[in-house]
Amino acid sequence: MNWIRLAWRNIIHQPLTLLLNVLLFALSIGLMYFLLMLNDQLKTKFDNNLADVDLVIGAKGSGLQMILCSMYHVDAPTGNIPMSDAKPFLNPQHPLIKSSLPLSLGDNYKGYRIVGTEHGIVDFYKASMAEGRLWNYSLEAVIGSSVADKLGLGIGDRFFSSHGLEEADDLAHDHAAIKVVGILKPSGSVLDQLIVTDTRTVWDVHDHSAEGHDHEGHDHDDHDHAHHDHEGHDHDDHDHAHDDHEGHDHGDHDHAHDDHEGHDHGDHDHAHHDHEGHDHGDHDHAHHDHDSHAAKALTRGELLAEEDKEITSMLIRYKNKTDFRTLSLARNINANTNLLAAAPPIVLNMLYDRMGLGTKALQLLALLIALVSAISIFISLFNSLRARKYELALLRVNGARPLGLFGLISFEGVLLAFIGFVAGIILAYVVFFFAAGSLSERYHYNFDPFQWHPSILWIGLGALAIGFIAALLPAIKAYRMDIHHTLSK
Amino acid sequence: MVRTQNIRHSYEQGLDIQFPDLDIAKGEALLILGESGAGKTTLLHVLGGLLKPTEGKVNINSTSIYDQSNAHLDRFRGDHIGMVFQQAHFIPAIKAVENIELAMKIGSGKIDNDFIQDLFDRLNISHRKDAYPSQLSQGERQRLAIARACVNKPHLILADELTSALDDTNCAAVISLLKDQSAALGNSLIIVTHDQRLKDHFENSITLKSWRS
Numbered sequence: 001m002n003w004i005r006l007a008w009r010n011i012i013h014q015p016l017t018l019l020l021n022v023l024l025f026a027l028s029i030g031l032m033y034f035l036l037m038l039n040d041q042l043k044t045k046f047d048n049n050l051a052d053v054d055l056v057i058g059a060k061g062s063g064l065q066m067i068l069c070s071m072y073h074v075d076a077p078t079g080n081i082p083m084s085d086a087k088p089f090l091n092p093q094h095p096l097i098k099s100s101l102p103l104s105l106g107d108n109y110k111g112y113r114i115v116g117t118e119h120g121i122v123d124f125y126k127a128s129m130a131e132g133r134l135w136n137y138s139l140e141a142v143i144g145s146s147v148a149d150k151l152g153l154g155i156g157d158r159f160f161s162s163h164g165l166e167e168a169d170d171l172a173h174d175h176a177a178i179k180v181v182g183i184l185k186p187s188g189s190v191l192d193q194l195i196v197t198d199t200r201t202v203w204d205v206h207d208h209s210a211e212g213h214d215h216e217g218h219d220h221d222d223h224d225h226a227h228h229d230h231e232g233h234d235h236d237d238h239d240h241a242h243d244d245h246e247g248h249d250h251g252d253h254d255h256a257h258d259d260h261e262g263h264d265h266g267d268h269d270h271a272h273h274d275h276e277g278h279d280h281g282d283h284d285h286a287h288h289d290h291d292s293h294a295a296k297a298l299t300r301g302e303l304l305a306e307e308d309k310e311i312t313s314m315l316i317r318y319k320n321k322t323d324f325r326t327l328s329l330a331r332n333i334n335a336n337t338n339l340l341a342a343a344p345p346i347v348l349n350m351l352y353d354r355m356g357l358g359t360k361a362l363q364l365l366a367l368l369i370a371l372v373s374a375i376s377i378f379i380s381l382f383n384s385l386r387a388r389k390y391e392l393a394l395l396r397v398n399g400a401r402p403l404g405l406f407g408l409i410s411f412e413g414v415l416l417a418f419i420g421f422v423a424g425i426i427l428a429y430v431v432f433f434f435a436a437g438s439l440s441e442r443y444h445y446n447f448d449p450f451q452w453h454p455s456i457l458w459i460g461l462g463a464l465a466i467g468f469i470a471a472l473l474p475a476i477k478a479y480r481m482d483i484h485h486t487l488s489k
Numbered sequence: 490m491v492r493t494q495n496i497r498h499s500y501e502q503g504l505d506i507q508f509p510d511l512d513i514a515k516g517e518a519l520l521i522l523g524e525s526g527a528g529k530t531t532l533l534h535v536l537g538g539l540l541k542p543t544e545g546k547v548n549i550n551s552t553s554i555y556d557q558s559n560a561h562l563d564r565f566r567g568d569h570i571g572m573v574f575q576q577a578h579f580i581p582a583i584k585a586v587e588n589i590e591l592a593m594k595i596g597s598g599k600i601d602n603d604f605i606q607d608l609f610d611r612l613n614i615s616h617r618k619d620a621y622p623s624q625l626s627q628g629e630r631q632r633l634a635i636a637r638a639c640v641n642k643p644h645l646i647l648a649d650e651l652t653s654a655l656d657d658t659n660c661a662a663v664i665s666l667l668k669d670q671s672a673a674l675g676n677s678l679i680i681v682t683h684d685q686r687l688k689d690h691f692e693n694s695i696t697l698k699s700w701r702s
Contacts, residue, residue, distance in 0.1 A: 001583065001590040001600070013582030390578040397539065398592045398637070399567015401560065484540040487574065488530055 003404065007411045010384075017380045018416070024373035025420020029463055030427035031366040035359055037432055037453050042355075045447075046072070046348055049190045051125050053344050054321060055330055057081075057089055058313030063342030064351060070103055070313040071344055073113045073190055077105050078340065080310035085339055087304050089314050096326050098319040099124075102303060104202040105312040107161040112147045114161050114178070114195045116202030116311075118300065124315065125189040131155055132182030138204050138295050141197035142182035153180050161205055176205050198297040203309055370466060377416050377470035381409060385474045392478055393486040406479040413471020414464050421463035425456065490515040490677045491536065491645055496545035498531055508532050508545075509695065511679075515644070518671065518678040520687055523697030529681040530649055532697070536679060537647050538566045550644055567596035571638030571676075573667070575650035577630040579622035579637075586618040589636050596641035608636045611673070612666055628659040632666060639670050646671055648680040652687060664690050 011018055049071055058066045061078030068075040090100050101124055104116030115121070119134050122142075132155045134142055143153055153159070158177040178201060186192055298306075318326045333341035385392075392405055429449060436447035496508040506528040513519050523529045534540035536547060541555045548554070549569060554562060579588045586609070590600050609615040612632045617625060625633065631651060638646050648667065652660040664687060671678040680687065688694060 001587045001594055006580070006583065006591060009582040009587075010580070388580075390576075391580045394574075394578055394637075395591075395595060396563070397537070397566065397570075397572050398641070399563055399596045401563050404595070484534045487534070487539070 003408055004411065007408055007415055010408075011412050011416055014380075014384070017384075018419075021373065021377050021380060021416045022420045022423055024369060024376050025417060025463070025466075026423035026427050028366050028369035028373055029421050029424025029459060030431070031369065032363065033425055033428040033453065033456065033459055034431055035362055035366070036455050036459075037428065037451070038435075038447075039355070039359055040453055041447050041451065043352070045188075045190075046351075048188050049125075050344055050348070051189065051315075052317055053124075053315045054318045054326075055316040055341050055343055056313055057086070057316060057333060057339050057341045060338060060340045063340060063347050066313060066340060067342055067344050067347045069105065070315065071190070073105075073115075073194065077312045080104075080312050081339055082307070083304070083309045083311060084307045085337060086311055086314060087307070089316060090300065090304060092300065096319055096323065096329055098317045100317070101315040102199055102311045103313045103315065104199050104310075107163055107202060107205060109159045109161050109178070109195055110151055112144075112151070112193060112195055114141070114197060114202065116197055116199040118199070118298075118303075121191070121196055122184070125187055125191040127184045127187040127189065127191045130183045130185040132180070135181055135198050135201075136297055138198055138200040138297065139176060139178050140181045140297075141178045141195050141201065142184060143180055143196075144184050144192040144194050145186040146192040147195055148183045153183075155180055155183065178205075199303060199311065200295060200298050203306075204295075373420065374466045374470040377413055377467060378473065381413055381471050381474040382477075385409070385477060389478075389481060389486050393481060393483045396481070396483045397487075402479045402481075405481070406475045409475035409478045410468055410471040413469075413475070414467040417463045417467025417470070420467075421460055424463075425459075490517070490550065491679070492548045493536070494546045494548075496532070496535060496542045496547070498528070498535065498540070498542045498544075506531055508535075508697070511536075511695075513677050513679065515677060516672070516675050518668065518691055518693065519680070520691040520694035521679065521681040521697060522683065522685070522688070522694055523681065524683055524699050527697040527699045529683070529697060533572075533647050533649050533679070533681045536645075537570050537572050538562050567641060569644045571641065571643035571646045573631070573634045573638045573646070573648040573651045575653050577634035579630070579633065581622050584619050584621055585614070585625065585633055588622065588633070589640050592637045593640045605636075605640065608639060608670075611670065612636050627654055628663065631655060631659070631663050635663070635667050635670060639674060642674055643676055645677045645679070648678070648682075650682050650684065651680070652682065652684050657686065660684070660686055661690075 051071075053071060056067050056070050058070060058077070059079030059081050065075045066078045069077050086102065088094060089097060090102055094100075099120065101117055101120050105113065107114040122128070122134070129142075130145065132142070143151075147153060157180045159180075160177055178195075178197065184191060318329075320326055330341040330343060333339050392408075395405065396402070432447070433449040436449045439447055491511060491513040493508065493511045495510065497506065498508075499505045508528065511519070521529060521532065531540065535542045536549075538547075538549075538554050546553050546555070549565075552565065554565060557565065579585070580591070583591065586605065589605050589608070590602075593600050593605065606615070609618055612635060614629055614632050614636070617629055617633075620629075622630065622633075631654075634651070638648075646667070651667070652663055655663060667678070667680075668690070680691070
């Protein structure tokens, strides 16, 4: 039996008081630490995803929404922009722009956004392939590491996209299966949570959804052949569609013979022959055939030529950030075109300020709880001192020094605070662990629930200080106790 | 062993008590009787190093105890003096034996478990070692208090009304245990009480006059 064990035994002797004190303390410490972790990780993630993007250009609307949507993939697009408007900024010859990336958004698979873009997106986010390859054809996709993990998708798997950013079965574009051809290594960027594919994939999937299943209505000169919803078809129409197909000028298009890569692509008869050889009563075969009808991925030149098409937005990197023409580029776009241009760092700082307000309020609340828990520790020590003064006086009779009693009482306060601190940190990690799941679903970020935040040291020291301060007055009272007086009563 | 000279203590409220000089040899026992208000507890606290008298000297083992620093006095008290009170208070959060261990740790700096076991055996409370203080009977508590007073092998044991709360049987048992322990350790023993039952147990006794008019 020594002082430290005695302090421990004393505080566990009153389990309800202990529970109250620890609970209050843990709540305040937990809330504080949780906020710090969340803020820090959010900020880190946001900064990671800046990816040196100097400007985002999209449809008119809210700049914050456009950036959240185009860079963080947490919001719906502000709208689409016609390629004719976007063209100048995607032109590799633009005097101010070092690189640019077109984005076509609007679809998801099980909540994971499908982004129609170019191969360049992988370099933009400094990511690299884990397995497989980049897409070569429409309806081929590369998936982020989290998408692969969470959905259990692997190379060769196929899925149907659905409209919007939320998962909804009834919005599924069930006419065109997208095939996974590659998986990215985890990069810590938003790319982990995305399904990236060619711009053409998004167009293909959408043109279908817009025009229903009416193959006859298609302008096949513009379109690629990736649109065979055999399931919904009337078979008479289907046959008809095939007739159309055969009437096509296939010379412009490379058909995406994924399974026929070794083939001569000029041999369209081969593909159509497959169709005709099919039993159309059996619709399971449908997916297979898509590949053979998918068109090759767009080059930048081909993309720019599609003037009637739309994309959602563009990510822009400047050649020279300090060039005065660069500095006025955003202003000029906003003033003179139908487009909206916003600089992510500026918009993000605005966002941090807004987030900061909410966080500040919660931090204030955490401090308030800390104060209440300090008072609670103070009161319980002070009260117990009244009951314990006789036994403390007897410790003095046994030869204990006043400093010993001071140490005992203050250590009890510190010990309470320490237990509260440990419980609070555990609480924060437990909450963060469970929150991380739903947060990564909602915000498309992977949070690391087991990351240490350096502030843990300061919070710990602060907690011990609070415990000590709360115990100070009772400890001083014990220190100054008059033994004779106490024992005479 | 214990010698006092001209001890007088004045309380702020105006009460002024003069005590007779005492001289107790090593191994001797002294019973100090007195009505309440006679200053029994004051004298005992003065002898125990808990209350510095307004005037006079207390010599224990040839040390003038109030002529040393507070730190030394605390140390001296732990080393040389054991005390038993009317109400036996213990730390409720720890077991009976742990209370004794703590007293030994504070007084001697280390714990001698064999000696503690010995004490418990001689005081007939071995079977209650692991009980919490609140689970002990009045008589058991008083015996445990004697164990605490003896655990640091003091030269002087002071007892304040230790039998007042006990019935006759327990009273006799506790007194004889205290005397036995005292004899076994060879220390001096001073008991202050108003309990006239104790008169028969001691050869030497003095009576304090009541100073209340």
